[in-house]
Amino acid sequence: MRSRKLVFSLFALLLLAFGALVVSAQDGGAGLTIGFSQVGSESAWRTSFTQAVLAEAEARGINLLFSDGQQRQENQIAALRSFIAQGVDAIILAPVVETGWDEVLQEAADNQIPVVIVDRNVTADPSLYITRVSSDFVHEGRLAGAWLAQATAGQCNIVELQGTVGSSAALDRQQGFNEVIALFSGMQIIQSQSGDFTRTGGKEVMESFLNAVDPSTICAVWAHNDDMLIGAIEAMREAGIDPGQDILTISVDAIPDIFQAMVDGDANATVELSPNMGAPAFDAVVAYLNGEDLPSWIPVAGGIYFPDTAAEELARRTAGS
Template identity: 60%
Template sequence: MTKTLFSIALCGLLAISHGVQALTIGFSQVGSESGWRTTFSESVKAEAIKRGIDLKFSDAQQKQENQIKAIRSFIAQRVDAIIVAPVVETGWKPVFMEAKRARIPIVILDRNVALNNDSLYLTRIAPDFVLEGVKAATWLADETKGNCAIVELQGTVGSSAALGRMEGFNKIIAQHNNMRIVRSQTAEFTRAKGKEVMESLLKAEGGGSDICALWAHNDEMALGAIQAIKEAGLKPGSDILVVSVDAVDDIFPAIKAGDANVTVELSPHLGGPAFDVIEAYLKGKRDFEKWVVMGGSVFDKNNYEEEYNKRLAEQ
C-alpha cells in the first residue's frame, strides 16, 4: 500500500474507532470510457476512504438502464445519499421520485439531467459545458483568424456534455463567416472510436488535405484521431489543428510533441464538493444552489508545461 493510500485508510479507521457514524453513499458512475472518467471515479473513492464513508460504487458501462437499476438497489439498501453521474439527460424522473419518497437525497455530478422539478435533487456539481465549447472555439478562431473548415467528433449522443460543448462551440464559429463544421459524427467519448471515426471522416474529405482543424468533445477521442491523422500521412497539430476538452494526463505529451494544440480543463475532483453537500444536508441544511460550477483552465503550447510537470511530480 502506498503512503498516500495508507494515510487515507488510517483516517477512515480513526473515524470508526472514535465512534463516528460512517455514512453509506451510493455512487452510480457512467462507466470508464476515458482516462478522465477513471480519474473521476478514483478521486471519489479516495475521498470517501479519507472521510470514512462506505461508498457503494456501480459502473453503468454506458447504459442508463444499469444506472436506474443501481439507484433502485441503493434505495433498497437504505443508503444515506446517492451520487449520480448520468449517462444522458432524459428519463430520470421516475427513479428520482422513488429516491425522494424514500427520503434519500441525490447529488448530480458532471453531466446534467432534464427535470422540470429541481426538488428531486440537492444540487449538481459540474463544469459549464457550453463555456467549454466557447473556450475551445475562441482559441481556434483566434488561431486561424476566423478561417477554418472543421471536422467534429461528438461525445455520447444525448449527453449534456456533448450537447453543451456543441452549443458553445457553434455559437462562436457562427460569428465567423469562414468557420464551419464540414463533417460531424459521434465517437462516443472513446479513443478507439475516435480513431475509427476520424479515419472515415478523412476519407470522406478526400484524405483530409482541406481540413483545417479537428474539434473533439474530449481528449480521448482526440488522441485516437491523432493516430488516424498520422496514419493518413498528415501532421496533427499543424496540417490539422487538434482542439479538445478534459486536460487528461495523456494529452500533455501530445501538446509537448506538437500533435495536439489545445485542451480545455475539466476537473475530475468532484467527490469532495459532493460529500460536503451531503454532510451539510444530513446536518439540517436545506438551501443549496442548484448548480455549483467548477472552473477550468485552457492549456496550449504556451502554458501547458507547469501543469504537466506538476502532474509528473504527483505520479
C-alpha cells in the same frame, strides 16, 4: 448522586456528539455516510471521475459506500435501494441513462435521504433530488473557440470532428464553439462530420476531409473529444501534414494520451472535461444538510491545457496507474 452524574455525563456526551455532527457538516462532511452509485468504468475519464470522488471522500473523512453499476440501470437501482435500506445520510447518483429513476428517487425522498445527481441528467421531477452537478459542455466549447480565435487572430478555416450525433456533449460543445467563432467574420467551419467520439472514427473522417478539400487551406481541426483528435493526428501524419504545425488542433477531455501528443508536438491545446465532481457534490450535500439554498444546477468547468505544461500533467495523470 451517582445516577445524576451518569445522566449528566451521558447528556454531555450526547451534546458533544451532536455538536461534532453539526461542526463536521460545516467541515466538509466528515463522519457522514454517503452512498455513491457510479455508471461503471467504461472509459478512462469515468475511471478518473470515480477515483477523484473516492479520494475526495477519504480526504474529507466521509464514509463513502461505492457501487459500480457496470453500465446497467438495474444494478444502479438495486444499489440505491440498498443505500436507502442502510439509512445513508445522502446519495450521489451518476445515472447511466436519463429515464426510469422516478420510483427509486421517490423512495429516497420518502426516507428523507437527499440525492445529488452528477454527470448525466435524469428526467425525474426536480423536487426528487437536491441538485445536479455536471460539466458545462457549452463552456468547454466556448473556451475552445476562444483559444482558437486568439491563436489565429480570428482568421481560420476550421474542420470539425463532431461527437456522436444527438449526444448532449456534441450538441453543447458545438453550440459553445459556434457562439464564439460567430464573433469573428474570418472564422468558419468548412467541413464537419461525426467521428462518433472514437479514434477510428476521427481518423476516417479526417482522411476524408483531407481528400475533400485542399489540406493547405485548413487552418485548424476542432474535435469534440481527444480520442477523435488522436485519430485525426494519425490521418494527418499519413498524409504528410505536420499536426500542430501545419494544422492547429483543439479538442476537449484532457486524457493522458493527448498530453503525450502535446509532448510530441502533435497537438496544441485541450480543454479539460473536469472529472473532479466529488468536491462540489459533497459541498452540495453539506450545504443542504445545513439548510442552505442550492441552485438547481452546479456546473463544473475545466481549464485549458497547453504543451508547456503537458509533460508534468502527463506525469501527474499517469502516476496512479
